[in-house]
Amino acid sequence: MINILIIDDEPEVGHFLSYLLSSKGYTVSLGGSGKDFYHLIRERVYDLALLDIRLPDANGLDILKQLKKTCPGCKSIVMTGYSTIKTAVDAIKLGANDYIEKPFEDIDELESLIDRLLHHNQTVNDSEIHRIAKQTGLVIGSGKEMRHLIMLAYKIAKKNINVLIEGETGTGKEVLAHFVHQASxxxxxxxxxxxxxxxxxxxxESELFGHEKGAFTGAIKERKGIFEIANKGTIFLDEIAEASLSTQVKLLRVLESGEYMRVGDEAVRRTNTRIVAASHVDLAGAVEQKMFREDLLYRLEVVKLTIPPLRDRKQDIPELLTYFLEKQQSQLSFSEEAxxxxxxYQWPGNIRELVNVVKRATALAxxxxxxxSSEYLPDKLRAATYDRTSSRASIIPALGKSEKDLQFYLEDWVKHIHQLWAAEQDVGLDEIIQQVKELEVRIGRAFVTKMLKETMGNRKEAAERLEITTRQLRYFLNEKKGG
Ligand SMILES: Nc1ncnc2c1ncn2[C@@H]1O[C@H](COP(=O)(O)OP(=O)(O)OP(=O)(O)O)[C@@H](O)[C@H]1O
Ligand SMILES: [Mg+2]
Structure with missing residues (x-):
């Protein structure tokens, strides 16, 4: 016998579900409030619970937590209206198996979801996830954090909601975006x-929305934008924080209504695209600084997936190494010491930096x-190990004391790179840009660390004196929001 618990404060919804599921032979208990829930949960052990996320007398997430505690084996689906989708996503993070939107548009879909949850086990999902990960070149690794993140990404991929991916440079935002598309x-x-x-x-704007012939100098032909080309597909908006405020307004319109206009054209066009956006800067911080529209952020981050930096998931490194060696069809392997x-190592450039280190080592070996062995690894890796006990700021070369000195130093550095480039043909632009990105993170961290020393650890004052927000300060310290 399969027991199903339904809690919904709208009697029509409750009765409809109760009728539907009883007719399929399930034993149904129906309640209309949080009070009912706490009462019914003590009566029997359930196989599945369908929970309304908004009840007059209780918080849906609290109820879900209680369900997990009292009845750990019970599968759960939360029911949500459009306005509470973010809460539904939080429910999935808390362990709900899925969510469905009310009003139910597709009863078959609801039935097959319930059927899947009751009769399939987790391994079906797992093998599907691994298949898609393999297809998109995404190594999940053995760490708990990434496994949770990928499971969440997989579950929400099938929904029609936008996704925001945050993570430091090189953490794999684009790879994850591709995974979401493939799983959708x-x-x-x-x-x-x-x-x-x-x-x-x-x-x-012309790339996004297309343009008409003659819309601007150089527009010799009309051109389709990606909102047109990717119709019914997915658009990955990388470095979304860099879009100008005026482009942000146009993006907001597409996100709200699906409508846009080609550059130089008045005709309103429609698109059905899913947006996956990514940013390596903290967008909430950008909103605080008035560089990013809050309403756009709200639309983009229905689900936010934050990829942890590589230094926080070092247990995944061996698996990544195996994958990158295989990808290069190399027969080599890394010594235990290496x-x-x-x-x-701290991996300021994250997985991208790891890829480069593997490429270099295999080429040399x-x-x-x-x-x-470790001899084939760059010196900085050894230096970082020796440096571990001293302060992080010591990794960067000594800087001058005044701002002027710093400016000269940076100009010098740029000149030096130019010279190197002129002299040696094979200094790759890619590699230099990578190093510049690493430097950005290091400089930020060095400034913040130094200022924190001066303010005896007072973060607010340190942020004020550096003229940055406390959010940016935490970003440089590599702490998560709210940490
Ligand atoms: N989980 C992963 N498994 C395998 N390869 C990965 C993974 N994550 C990242 N990579 C590889 O690391 C490199 C950087 O990944 P990606 O371009 O997705 O990072 P990103 O977060 O978009 O970086 P940026 O912020 O600089 O744009 C790519 O070569 C990618 O294939
Ligand atoms: Mg990227």
């Missing part, structure tokens, strides 16, 4: 990426040895 019902349609930081405002060194 849109996977047969296009996945297109646009980097909002690499184009000028007018080019970005892996150990790799696991002690190929033909010389089968086992990559």
């Amino acid at each position: 019902l849109r996977s047969d349609n296009p996945f297109l990426a646009v980097n909002c930081g690499s184009l000028s405002e007018s080019l970005l 892996v150990n060194l790799l696991q002690h 190929e033909g010389e040895t089968r086992m990559i």
Whole structure:
């Protein structure tokens, strides 16, 4: 016998579900309030609970927590209206198996969801997740945090909601976006990426929305934008924080209504695209600084997936190494000592930096040895291990005392890079940009650490004196929001 608990304060919904499920042979208990829930939960052990997230006398998330405690084996589906979708996503984070939107548009879908939860076990999901991860080149690793994150990404991928991915540079935001697309019902349609930081405002708008012939100098032909090309598919808006305020207004309109206009055209067009946006800067901080529209952020972050930096999931490094060696079809492997060194490094450039280190090491070791020892790793990895006990700020070279000195120093540095580039053809731009990104993080951290010393650890004052927000300060210290 299968027991199902239904809690909903709208009698029509409760009775409808009760009728539907009883007719399929399930034993149904129906309640209309939080009070009913606390009463019914003591009466029997349930296999499945359908919970309204908004009840007059109780918080849906509290009820879910109680359900997990009292009846750990019970599967759960939360029911939500559009206005409470964010809470529904929180419920999934808390362990609800899924959510459905009210009013129910597709009863078959609801029935098959219930059927799946009751009769399939977790391994079906797991093997599907691994299949898609493999297909999109995403290593999940053995750490709990990433496994949870990917499970959440998988569950929400099938919903029609926008996703925001945050994470430091090189943590795999684009890879995860691709995973979300592949796991979604849109996977047969296009996945297109646009980097909002690499184009000028007018080019970005023409890329997004398309343009008419003659819309601006150089627009010799009409052109489709990606909202048109990726219709029914997914658009990955990378570095979304870089979009100008005026582009943000246009994006908000598409997100709210699905409507947009080509540049130089008055005709309103419609699109059905899912947005996955990414940012390596904290968007809430950008909102505080009035650089980013709050209403747009609200629309984008229906679900927020935050990828942890590599230094916080070092247990995943061995699996990543195996994957990257395989990808390069290399027969080499890393020595235990080398892996150990790799696991002690801070990885400011995250997985991208790891990829580069593996590429370099295999290129050097190929033909010389089968086992990559620490000698084939860059010096900075060893330096970082020796430095571990001293302060983090010491990693960067000594700077001058005044602002002027610092400016000279940076100009010098740029000159030096130019010279290097002129002299040595094979200094890759990619590599330099990577190092600049690492430097950005290091400089930020060094400034913050120094200022915190001066203010005896007073964060508010340190932020004020650096003229940054406390959020940015936490970002530089690599702490999560609210941490
Ligand atoms: N989980 C992962 N498994 C395998 N490879 C990964 C993973 N995450 C990232 N990578 C690899 O690391 C590199 C950087 O990933 P990606 O471009 O997705 O990072 P990002 O977060 O978008 O970085 P940025 O903020 O600089 O744009 C890519 O080569 C990608 O294939
Ligand atoms: Mg990226």
